Amino acid sequence: MNDRHDPIDSFISEISASLNQPDPQAFLRRVNAERMLVLLLDDLASELQENIRILPDKRLTGDTGADFLIQVDDYDFHLELIDSPDGSLTLSEEQLQASVRLLEDNPSTLALIVVWTTDDLRAIPLSLARIRYLLQKPNRIAALVRQAKSVQEVMRDLVQRQVKIWDVSLNKTSMTAGQGVDILQVFSKEVDKAIAHEMDRKYRNEERSRAAKMYPYQTEKPFIISVLKDALQGVEAKRLIDRFVRVPSRGRR
Amino acid sequence: MLITREDLKAYLIIDNCFLVMLTDCFCERFASRYPQNRVIDCAESWISEILNILKRFAVNGNLHCTDGVAREYQPHVGSMVARPGIQHINLKHLQRHICANLTVSPANIPCSQDLRMLPAAPKKLVGAGGLSDNDLSLVWLGLELTQTGLPVYLLTNDQSLLDFVTWVKTKKNCFNAPIMADLLQGWRSLTYLELIHRSCNISSDIMKDLIEFALVDHYNRVDIARSQKGNSIFQQLMGVYGNFNQSVVIKQERKAAAA
Numbered sequence: 001m002n003d004r005h006d007p008i009d010s011f012i013s014e015i016s017a018s019l020n021q022p023d024p025q026a027f028l029r030r031v032n033a034e035r036m037l038v039l040l041l042d043d044l045a046s047e048l049q050e051n052i053r054i055l056p057d058k059r060l061t062g063d064t065g066a067d068f069l070i071q072v073d074d075y076d077f078h079l080e081l082i083d084s085p086d087g088s089l090t091l092s093e094e095q096l097q098a099s100v101r102l103l104e105d106n107p108s109t110l111a112l113i114v115v116w117t118t119d120d121l122r123a124i125p126l127s128l129a130r131i132r133y134l135l136q137k138p139n140r141i142a143a144l145v146r147q148a149k150s151v152q153e154v155m156r157d158l159v160q161r162q163v164k165i166w167d168v169s170l171n172k173t174s175m176t177a178g179q180g181v182d183i184l185q186v187f188s189k190e191v192d193k194a195i196a197h198e199m200d201r202k203y204r205n206e207e208r209s210r211a212a213k214m215y216p217y218q219t220e221k222p223f224i225i226s227v228l229k230d231a232l233q234g235v236e237a238k239r240l241i242d243r244f245v246r247v248p249s250r251g252r253r
Numbered sequence: 254m255l256i257t258r259e260d261l262k263a264y265l266i267i268d269n270c271f272l273v274m275l276t277d278c279f280c281e282r283f284a285s286r287y288p289q290n291r292v293i294d295c296a297e298s299w300i301s302e303i304l305n306i307l308k309r310f311a312v313n314g315n316l317h318c319t320d321g322v323a324r325e326y327q328p329h330v331g332s333m334v335a336r337p338g339i340q341h342i343n344l345k346h347l348q349r350h351i352c353a354n355l356t357v358s359p360a361n362i363p364c365s366q367d368l369r370m371l372p373a374a375p376k377k378l379v380g381a382g383g384l385s386d387n388d389l390s391l392v393w394l395g396l397e398l399t400q401t402g403l404p405v406y407l408l409t410n411d412q413s414l415l416d417f418v419t420w421v422k423t424k425k426n427c428f429n430a431p432i433m434a435d436l437l438q439g440w441r442s443l444t445y446l447e448l449i450h451r452s453c454n455i456s457s458d459i460m461k462d463l464i465e466f467a468l469v470d471h472y473n474r475v476d477i478a479r480s481q482k483g484n485s486i487f488q489q490l491m492g493v494y495g496n497f498n499q500s501v502v503i504k505q506e507r508k509a510a511a512a
Contacts, residue, residue, distance in 0.1 A: 007410065007412060007441075007467075007471060008467070008468060008471050008493070010412065010441065011441055011443055011444060011467070011493070012492040012493055012496060014441060014444040015444060015447055015493075015496040015497075015500070016492070016496060018256070018444070018447070018448060018451075019496060019499050019500070019503075024256055024260040028438060031444075032419045032422065032438075035415060035416050035419040035439075036419055036420065036423070038416070039375055039377075039378075039416050039419075039420060042375075042377060043375060043377075046377075119422075119423040120423070
């Protein structure tokens with residue numbers, strides 16, 4: 001469910017498009033792109049089991065905003081629609097320049113996603129660093145635009161990149177009959193590595209950086225290890241889950 | 254954007270919810286101005302007036318619908334029932350009068366159901382709790398009309414139907430010639446009427462009444478107790494009136510230019 005299903009919001013959005021777009025065909029491309037966007041993001045939200053909200057950004061923040069604000073968990077994206085009358089994808093330096101302030105003013109925004117009004121809604125994500133690079137080297141814009149993918153793929157990549165995957169690659173050591181693997185020890189080492197990696201992580205957002213510093217990694221480790229010990233001793237999965245769910249989920253509001 | 258009569262011309266398909274909106278709008282905003290014994294006559298002429306305006310924008314002068322959807326227009330179970338002095342028989346008369354304005358075709362249910370099977374059709378729209386066979390019969394009727402090579406507009410307030418039509422447009426390869434799915438376009442009824450208003454074919458007073466009715470009706474339905482809802486409503490009102498004022502200015506400029 002997202003707020004763009006509000007019929008009055010959609011009506012306002014359509015009338016705004018009719019006032020702002022240069023011709024009737026551009027207006028219809030815009031209206032159709034907005035409807036498809038909501039459909040695709042709804043599908044993506046179900047697929048990723050994430051709560052994705054799409055809000056009319058310009059109406060919330062004025063002309064400095066993008067077309068849409070997309071909120072996912074504790075981060076967000078801005079999304080700007082660009083008309084593509086003949087299906088070709090173009091991006092000007094002026095459009096990039098206008099995006100710099102948007103991203104500077106919104107530090108919690110991970111990226112600005114530029115979406116063209118093609119049938120499959122081709123899109124590219126732009127970070128502040130990437131926009132600055134492109135403004136210094138405008139001859140690279142065309143190459144970037146050639147890498148455009150469907151907005152669903154772009155969003156899926158971005159959202160999945162935010163999900164912390166504990167990629168525990170256990171060493172496949174050869175076992176002899178007399179040598180068992182000490183799972184607890186292997187796991188403990190991997191937890192140490194993961195904690196070190198987390199503590200080493202750099203955040204652009206000051207609030208996130210502060211939150212990361214305050215997170216009690218070292219007290220969480222004994223808890224995780226104790227749950228593992230219980231699991232190895234054959235404690236029922238339900239009881240283990242009960243222990244975990246007492247810990248507040250990250251980002252849950 | 255300057256919009257001309259030609260831009261709005263197409264084969265027109267009307268959904269039941271559009272007729273219900275006109276009926277409820279009359280009931281809420283005009284019915285009390287008339288004596289009880291004239292309410293139905295006045296409702297018929299007010300709704301017919303708007304439908305006649307629409308007919309001027311239909312390439313063949315017809316407002317198309319399928320029989321299944323036309324049957325769903327039932328003023329005798331709507332808000333008019335609550336008006337004092339209105340009898341069931343009067344509302345049946347209203348139903349017949351309004352439906353007489355439509356060019357009704359039999360709903361092709363098998364073909365409509367096939368639309369659910371299109372590859373990657375959004376489950377939310379075609380699955381359980383989504384669009385009904387009658388809803389889809391309008392989409393199929395629209396696709397059939399695209400065989401003429403002219404644009405076909407489906408007017409509805411049903412967001413799911415609008416979304417499905419928009420999705421079908423992008424699946425032109427799923428249909429054999431001469432069907433041209435990209436010629437089918439879903440329009441929110443109020444948006445289409447607003448553009449007709451801007452082209453000087455509906456009075457600003459009627460348009461203002463329709464928009465105000467839609468706003469009030471919407472707020473009566475939504476859960477106002479949700480957080481920030483008051484603020485959101487205020488923003489929506491500002492948005493609607495900002496847009497409407499611009500639209501009236503465009504209309505006045507066009508009138509002045511024509512004079």
